[in-house]
Every structure is written in structure tokens, then in C-alpha cells.
Amino acid sequence: ATYRRVINLVRADTGLEDEGHAEIALETVLEALVQRLVPGEAEDLIAQLPSLLQPALYALPPGPDKLVTRETIEQALVQRLRVEPSRAAELLVAIGALIARIVSPGQMKDVQGQLPVPLREVFSDAAAPATA
Numbered sequence: 001a002t003y004r005r006v007i008n009l010v011r012a013d014t015g016l017e018d019e020g021h022a023e024i025a026l027e028t029v030l031e032a033l034v035q036r037l038v039p040g041e042a043e044d045l046i047a048q049l050p051s052l053l054q055p056a057l058y059a060l061p062p063g064p065d066k067l068v069t070r071e072t073i074e075q076a077l078v079q080r081l082r083v084e085p086s087r088a089a090e091l092l093v094a095i096g097a098l099i100a101r102i103v104s105p106g107q108m109k110d111v112q113g114q115l116p117v118p119l120r121e122v123f124s125d126a127a128a129p130a131t132a
Contacts, residue, residue: 001102003050009102013094021081027056028076029095033123034060036068037114045111048103070118096122 001009010022030053034042039062046057070092077088100108100123112120 001050003052006050006053006098006102009098010095013098014091016091024080025077025091026095027053028080029073029092030057030099031060032068032073032076033099033111033119035063035065036119037063037111039063041110041114044107045103048107064114068119069116070122073119092122097125099123100125 006026007019007022010016010026011019014022014025016022016025030049034046034057037045042060042063043058046054049057074085074088074092077083077091078085081088081091083091103111108123108125112123115123
């Protein structure tokens with residue numbers, strides 16, 4: 001998927017009207033996910049993302065950062081987007097499900113294998129609300 005398409009999907013799936021907010025939300029979640037993974041897995045994941053997202057993600061310090069949790073990602077969304085914690089939780093689930101849809105199932109399985117259960121649930125397209 002192209003960067004533009006992914007941002008449009010973020011907007012559609014999250015209800016974030018503002019394109020800048022959609023970009024911030026996606027970057028926040030991806031940065032945390034990449035930092036939570038061992039370097040090789042992080043690189044495999046990044047390689048499947050739109051090229052415009054890749055440089056910033058490759059530049060992150062190598063993981064796995066075990067301090068990254070569902071709560072810390074939600075807190076980062078609260079701070080960066082100035083949303084309520086309940087809204088941040090919704091955004092995380094929507095974006096996690098979107099990421100699970102845009103990378104290959106095999107890649108997502110590898111990613112999930114490295115995550116604690118609360119995060120594994122987020123990065124699964126089963127977490128996505130069914131779209132009509």
C-alpha cells in the first residue's frame with residue numbers, strides 16, 4: 001500500500017479527520033511497535049511498510065525495548081494528539097488492526113510472537129471492528 005493510501009485508511013478506520021493527526025497517530029504506533037521488536041524482526045516489518053515511513057523507523061534505536069507496553073503507546077497518543085485515554089485506546093486498536101492488514105500474515109505472525117499478550121491482541125486484524 002502507498003503512504004497516501006495508508007494515511008487515508010488510518011483516517012477512515014479511526015475517524016481522525018485531520019491528515020496530520022492521522023500521520024502522528026500512525027507514526028506513534030509504528031515507532032513503539034518497531035522499538036518493541038528485536039532488530040531483525042523490526043527490519044522485516046519496516047520493509048513491508050510504505051517507503052515514506054521507512055527512514056524514520058530505521059533510524060530508531062534497536063530494540064527490543066521491553067518498556068513499550070499497550071499503556072505506554074496509549075499514553076504517547078494522549079500526549080501527541082491531545083485525546084482522552086479512552087480515545088487513545090480506540091486509536092491504538094484501529095491502527096494496530098490496520099498494520100496487521102497491510103503487512104503479510106506471515107510477517108504479522110512473527111511480530112505477534114515477540115509481543116506480550118496485551119499488545120499481541122492489538123496487532124491483529126481480528127481486533128478490527130467489522131466494516132459494513
